[in-house]
Every structure is written in structure tokens, then in C-alpha cells.
Amino acid sequence: MLPDSWTPERFEQVADYWADRLILESAALDIYGQLVEEPLGALELASRLRLEPGATQLFLDALVALDLLVKDGRKYSNGEAAARYLVPGAPDYLGHRLIAAQQNWELWGRLPTGLRTGKRQRQKRIFLEEPEAARHALLSLHASARSRAADILDRGSIDLKERRQMLDLGGGAGTYSVAFCRAYKDLRATLVDRPIAAAIARDVVASAGLEGRITVLEYDVDERELPSDYDFIWMSNVIHSRSYNANRALLERLYNRLKPGGEIAIQDMIMDETRTRPARGAVLSLHMLLSNGVGRCYTFQDIQTWLAGAGFSDAHWLSDDDDGLTIVTATK
Numbered sequence: 001m002l003p004d005s006w007t008p009e010r011f012e013q014v015a016d017y018w019a020d021r022l023i024l025e026s027a028a029l030d031i032y033g034q035l036v037e038e039p040l041g042a043l044e045l046a047s048r049l050r051l052e053p054g055a056t057q058l059f060l061d062a063l064v065a066l067d068l069l070v071k072d073g074r075k076y077s078n079g080e081a082a083a084r085y086l087v088p089g090a091p092d093y094l095g096h097r098l099i100a101a102q103q104n105w106e107l108w109g110r111l112p113t114g115l116r117t118g119k120r121q122r123q124k125r126i127f128l129e130e131p132e133a134a135r136h137a138l139l140s141l142h143a144s145a146r147s148r149a150a151d152i153l154d155r156g157s158i159d160l161k162e163r164r165q166m167l168d169l170g171g172g173a174g175t176y177s178v179a180f181c182r183a184y185k186d187l188r189a190t191l192v193d194r195p196i197a198a199a200i201a202r203d204v205v206a207s208a209g210l211e212g213r214i215t216v217l218e219y220d221v222d223e224r225e226l227p228s229d230y231d232f233i234w235m236s237n238v239i240h241s242r243s244y245n246a247n248r249a250l251l252e253r254l255y256n257r258l259k260p261g262g263e264i265a266i267q268d269m270i271m272d273e274t275r276t277r278p279a280r281g282a283v284l285s286l287h288m289l290l291s292n293g294v295g296r297c298y299t300f301q302d303i304q305t306w307l308a309g310a311g312f313s314d315a316h317w318l319s320d321d322d323d324g325l326t327i328v329t330a331t332k
């Protein structure tokens with residue numbers, strides 16, 4: 001998404017977005033899932049998806065031109081890449097990521113209004129009021145977080161050998177709870193998130209066979225007091241969706257939920273002092289304006305200030321990652 005250098009060719013790619021939109025829409029319409037069982041004609045697909053037949057044929061022919069579909073006479077079938085990446089249920093399925101992007105397309109189209117008003121442009125709060133959009137967003141994050149969790153464990157960035165009770169705050173689909181509990185057999189986890197995320201997390205935990213060690217709770221952390229007596233707290237992709245003062249207050253509360261000697265680890269897009277690097281974090285900050293109206297990607301100094309104010313000590317920034325996500329740890 002964010003190139004190392006800008007060239008005329010790269011600017012041409014930015015301007016030539018039509019094909020990108022076509023691909024996102026095809027994933028959202030589930031064109032490829034419709035073609036799993038057998039090739040279909042444009043009329044059949046139009047009828048199934050309630051589309052206009054002539055427009056559908058143009059749409060399908062464009063997907064053939066992009067090598068995502070194969071056309072034989074009047075019938076269309078999935079190409080190799082579509083069969084591997086765009087059919088729901090396939091091992092390498094990437095559709096959740098594409099559908100989540102498609103759902104944000106119109107939001108980013110309201111960027112001029114957001115810049116003029118400084119207010120959020122999404123009418124509904126996705127993780128509270130839009131279950132289907134939230135599902136795609138969470139499962140997209142789950143797919144990328146699995147490899148991220150494996151990297152964290154391989155690098156030894158987080159050592160949980162002596163930890164027994166973990167709080168996974170805003171745990172989403174449960175990716176990190178599952179990965180950490182699989183790696184550390186004496187660890188138990190409590191995952192806290194809102195109802196839509198909690199429902200998905202329960203399915204992920206059940207699929208991993210870890211219901212006995214991972215408890216999933218439906219919580220709004222700003223309205224209810226959190227459970228206590230944890231020796232490790234994990235927060236991934238939480239702070240950027242909250243205001244500066246809300247994060248400060250949350251960390252003060254978390255300090256009281258942690259045992260003496262316990263550790264907190266905060267993973268997010270953590271910015272340098274210029275607030276321009278990593279580039280993905282700078283763009284994500286603008287997305288927070290459009291979608292939430294609050295939140296942004298914060299600096300290490302911001303986080304260190306919150307931690308010290310809450311009573312934590314020995315804050316460290318583990319900034320050895322390549323994808324923009326980094327980790328800050330501190331102890332009680």
C-alpha cells in the first residue's frame with residue numbers, strides 16, 4: 001500500500017484504481033463462491049445475485065480480462081488465483097480482507113467532508129452496530145494476526161513461561177489468546193471484548209479446542225470494571241481507537257487489575273516523535289477520524305506517559321518489526 005519511493009509509474013497505479021474497485025466488488029458479491037460447483041452464464045449469475053444481465057456480462061468479462069475468471073463460450077468459471085484466494089472456505093482465502101476494504105471504500109470517499117468538519121463520517125459504529133461488517137474486519141485481522149503471533153513467539157518478544165493468568169483486552173477473534181496458550185501450556189487466558197467480537201472469538205477458541213483454558217467475556221471496558229488478579233495483560237490494536245484521555249484512564253484501571261510483578265504489553269502502530277512513521281500508522285490515524293471521530297496512532301512517549309502515570313515502570317519499546325506493528329512492555 002505504501003511504497004518506498006514515489007515514481008511516475010507509482011502515481012499511475014494510484015490513478016488506475018478501476019480494476020481494484022472491480023475486484024473488491026466481486027469479492028463482496030461472492031462471484032467466486034457462486035462458481036464453485038459449476039460454470040455459470042451471465043444470466044444465471046445475474047438472477048442469483050439480483051443484478052442486471054447486461055451489466056453483469058460486462059462485469060464478468062472484465063474479471064476474465066484480469067485473469068480471475070475463465071470464459072468458455074457463454075459460461076464462466078474461477079481462474080486459478082480466484083479458486084485459491086477468493087472462494088470462501090479455501091485454505092488461503094483472502095476475501096475477508098477484500099470485503100472489509102470494499103466496505104470502507106465509501107467511507108474514504110467522504111474524506112473531503114471529514115477534512116472540512118473534523119468529524120467521523122461513519123453513521124454506525126462498526127463493532128457495535130454492524131455485525132456483518134465487523135465480522136469481515138475481525139476475520140481479516142485474524143488472518144494477518146496468526147502470522148504476527150507466530151513471529152512474536154519465534155522472536156521471543158514476549159516470554160510467558162512464568163505467567164499463569166492472561167487478560168487479552170479487546171482480544172478480537174482470539175488470535176493471540178489461542179497462539180499464546182498453545183505455546184505456553186500452563187497459561188490460561190480471559191478474553192474481553194464487545195459482543196460481536198466475543199461471538200467470533202468463541203468460535204475460534206472452540207476450533208482450537210481451548211475452551212477449558214480461554215474464557216471469553218462480553219465487556220465494554222469503559223462501563224464495567226474488569227476482572228482482576230492477572231499477571232500478564234495483552235492489548236493489541238486497542239489504543240488507536242481511543243482518545244488520549246481514555247487510554248490514560250484505562251491504563252490506570254489496568255494497573256489495579258495486575259498482580260505485583262506482572263507485565264503489560266501494548267501492541268499497536270506506535271509512531272515516532274514526528275508522527276509520520278510508520279507510514280501505515282499515519283494513514284490509520286486518518287481512518288480513525290473518518291470511522292470513529294476519536295483515536296489516532298500514538299507515540300512511544302504518549303504511551304510511556306500513560307504507563308508512568310498509572311504506576312507502571314521499566315517501559316520498553318520493542319520496535320524490531322517490519323509491518324508497522326510494534327510492542328511496548330512495562331511492569332508493575
